[in-house]
Amino acid sequence: MNLGSVRARTTLGATAVVALALVVTGLIVVLSLRSDLVRTADLEAEVSARRVASQIAGGVAFGDLRLPDEDEPVQVVDSQGRVAAATEDLTFLADGGESTPREPDDDDDDEDEPGRGEVASHVGFSTREAVVDGVAGEYRFASVEATSPDGATVLVHAGADLAATRNAVSTTVRSMLLGLPLVLLVVAAATWLLTRRALRPVEAIRGEMASITEAGDLARRVPVPGSRDEIARLAATTNRTLAALESSVEQQRRFVADASHELRNPIASLRAQLEIALEHRELLDLPGAVEDVHRLQQLTTDLLFLARVDAGEARPPASEISLTEMVAGELAARPDTDRVPITVDLDAGVRVEGHPRQLARALSNLVDNAQRHAHSEVTVTLHAREGRAVLRVADDGEGVPPADRERIFGRFVRRDDARTRDEGGAGLGLPIAREIVASHGGTLRAVEPAGRGAVFEITLPLSTAVTAEG
The missing domain is CATH 3.30.565.10 (Histidine kinase-like ATPase, C-terminal domain)
Known part of the structure; x- marks a missing residue:
C-alpha cells in the first residue's frame, strides 16, 4: 500500500479520528460508570450506618445492636477512639483514607453534635482497606455520629464492598479494549473500499488524460461520471479545458499556416526581382522591391504584436x-x-x-x-x-x-x-x-x-x- 496515496491517507486519517473518538468516549463511559457505582456503594453504606446509628440513638446497648452480615462491615467507635462494637468478621479497618463529607440540609446545624437520642444529619465518606472474614479488600465507608439517651456520642462506620465496582469497571474496560481493534478494522476497511469506489472516476480521468497526452489527440474527452458531485464537475471542467485547448491549438495552426502563406508571396516576389537583377540590372524594379520589403516589414510587425497579445505581455501604465x-x-x-x-x-x-x-x-x-x-x-x-x-x-x-x-x-x-x-x-x-x-x-x-x-x-x-x- 502506497502510504502517500489519497486512499491511504484518507483511510489512516479516518481510522485515527475514530480511534481517538472511541478512546475519549470510552474514558468518559468508564469514569461515569465508576462514579455511578461509587455513589451506589455510598448509598448502601449510609443506609447501613444510619440503621445502626438509629439503634444507638434509641438506647440499644452496644452488645445488643443488630449489625449487618459480613458483606457490610460495621464498626462503632466511642469518643475515646475505642471500638465499642463491630461486625463479627471485621478484624481490621484502616484509618484515614479518602473522605468525602456530605453537606447537611439547610435546616440542620452541622456544627453541633447530635443531641441525646439523635443521629447527626451529615455523613462522611471514605475509601478504606478492611479485612473481613480473613480477606482484605477495599470498601466504601459511610461515617455517622449518634448520641445515646444517656449522652454518649459514638461514630458509626458502615462499609460497602467495592469489589463489584472494580469488577464492573474492569469488565467494561476489557470489552472496550477487545472491541476497539475490531471497530477500527471495520472503519479502515469501509473507508478503503468507499475511497476506492469514489476515486475510480478520478483514475479513469487520469488514464484518459495520459492517453490524450501520449497520442496528442485533443479531440478526445475524459469520461464524465453520472453522479452530480465534485468529480463529475471536475470531469466536465476538464472537457471544457480540452475543448478550449483544442480550439487554441487549431487557431495557432491556422495562424502559422496563414502567416507562412502571407510571408511567402512577398518573399517570392522579392527573390524573383533580385535574381533578375543579378542577370539584368537594368530590369531591377526598385519601387516594387521596396514595396515588397515594406509589406514584409508591416506583416512582421503585425505578427509580432499578435504574438505579444497571445503571450499576455503586460501593457505599460495608461x-x-x-x-x-x-x-x-x-x-x-x-x-x-x-x-x-x-x-x-x-x-x-x-x-x-x-x-x-x-x-x-x-x-x-x-x-x-x-x-x-x-x-x-x-x-x-x-x-x-x-x-x-x-x-x-x-x-x-x-x-x-x-x-x-x-x-x-x-x-x-x-x-x-x-x-x-x-x-x-x-x-x-x-x-x-x-x-x-x-x-x-x-x-x-x-x-x-x-x-x-x-x-x-x-x-x-x-x-x-x-x-x-x-
Whole structure:
C-alpha cells in the first residue's frame, strides 16, 4: 500500500479520528460508570450506618445492636477512639483514607453534635482497606455520629464492598479494549473500499488524460461520471479545458499556416526581382522591391504584436489623453496617397485613459480598411455619449453582410473581393484593432450603416475626470 496515496491517507486519517473518538468516549463511559457505582456503594453504606446509628440513638446497648452480615462491615467507635462494637468478621479497618463529607440540609446545624437520642444529619465518606472474614479488600465507608439517651456520642462506620465496582469497571474496560481493534478494522476497511469506489472516476480521468497526452489527440474527452458531485464537475471542467485547448491549438495552426502563406508571396516576389537583377540590372524594379520589403516589414510587425497579445505581455501604465487631438493628429498625418477624401466630425474635449500610439494604430487600421473599400468618401466621427467615447469610421463601399460582421475580425480573414487585389492586405488590421480596443476596456464592432457601406464603431470609457465633471 502506497502510504502517500489519497486512499491511504484518507483511510489512516479516518481510522485515527475514530480511534481517538472511541478512546475519549470510552474514558468518559468508564469514569461515569465508576462514579455511578461509587455513589451506589455510598448509598448502601449510609443506609447501613444510619440503621445502626438509629439503634444507638434509641438506647440499644452496644452488645445488643443488630449489625449487618459480613458483606457490610460495621464498626462503632466511642469518643475515646475505642471500638465499642463491630461486625463479627471485621478484624481490621484502616484509618484515614479518602473522605468525602456530605453537606447537611439547610435546616440542620452541622456544627453541633447530635443531641441525646439523635443521629447527626451529615455523613462522611471514605475509601478504606478492611479485612473481613480473613480477606482484605477495599470498601466504601459511610461515617455517622449518634448520641445515646444517656449522652454518649459514638461514630458509626458502615462499609460497602467495592469489589463489584472494580469488577464492573474492569469488565467494561476489557470489552472496550477487545472491541476497539475490531471497530477500527471495520472503519479502515469501509473507508478503503468507499475511497476506492469514489476515486475510480478520478483514475479513469487520469488514464484518459495520459492517453490524450501520449497520442496528442485533443479531440478526445475524459469520461464524465453520472453522479452530480465534485468529480463529475471536475470531469466536465476538464472537457471544457480540452475543448478550449483544442480550439487554441487549431487557431495557432491556422495562424502559422496563414502567416507562412502571407510571408511567402512577398518573399517570392522579392527573390524573383533580385535574381533578375543579378542577370539584368537594368530590369531591377526598385519601387516594387521596396514595396515588397515594406509589406514584409508591416506583416512582421503585425505578427509580432499578435504574438505579444497571445503571450499576455503586460501593457505599460495608461495615461489620460485627448482622444479628439489624437484622432485629428493621426488623420492629418496620413499620406496624400489616400484614394478618397476623409470627412471629419469630432467633438471637442473627449478624453480617455489609454496609450496614444496604440489607439492611433487601431484608428489607422480602420481608416486603411475603409480606404480599400470606399467608392468616394470615408467619414470619421467622434462623440461623447453616456460616459463613453464613440469613434466611428464609415465608408460608402459595398458594406459588410450581417453574417460576416463578426467573422471579419478573425485573423487572416479577408472578404473574397479583397483577395483578388494586390492591395487587399493580410487580414490582420481588424483583429489588431479589436485587440487594442479590448485592452483599453472598450469594444470594436461592425454596426448597421444608415445607408450603404460599412461602419466600424469603437467605444471607450471616458476618463474619470471627464465623467465626474459631466
